[in-house]
Amino acid sequence: AQKITQTQPGMFVQEKEAVTLDCTYDTSDQSYGLFWYKQPSSGEMIFLIYQGSYDEQNATEGRYSLNFQKARKSANLVISASQLGDSAMYFCAMREGPPRGYNKLIFGAGTRLAVHP
């Protein structure tokens, strides 16, 4: 069965520094997608970045990049130049490929990031 593991319940980083949030996954599918979401204290779920299992290059979106290591089944989120507004809960999630699991987005337990001035 598919599973997402986030081993860091909490992390802190100094403003303007980079931080890596860990995510490992388990799936028997060859086709899958990996997502990161941000949940600020207001509660909404904000999509950050996506990596497909067949994508050869690591995904990047502004200050967010995904360090995808397929053989190790890891999909770590890197936030560069941290800002105070980055303080939030971060979730890693996986969606297996069609047709069986496509609509099933499975989440990890999350990592709470605190950015210190």
Place this chain on the structure above:
Amino acid sequence: NAGVTQTPKFQVLKTGQSMTLQCAQDMNHEYMSWYRQDPGMGLRLIHYSVGAGITDQGEVPNGYNVSRSTTEDFPLRLLSAAPSQTSVYFCASSPPAGSNYGYTFGSGTRLTVV
């Protein structure tokens, strides 16, 4: 604004009461899902739908019913509320296979069962 709309935002129920959480999206997405979020456990899938008239169970379906009569709406029914169903509920939608952007989530419904 286009997106996923959930109502109500807050609800308190007594044990044994029933209610329906509403979810509507205006993006013509085929896929819709319901999740619950409990402290320290991330989001868990309750039910999902791949199109009008088609629904299936997720990880934690017991105590919940869904139906999908239109593309836009995907209500979640609590049949007989229990304190264990106290949680934050999120509805999400997604276009079908081939999309590389994330699911769009509603703003959530905070449910307390006393």
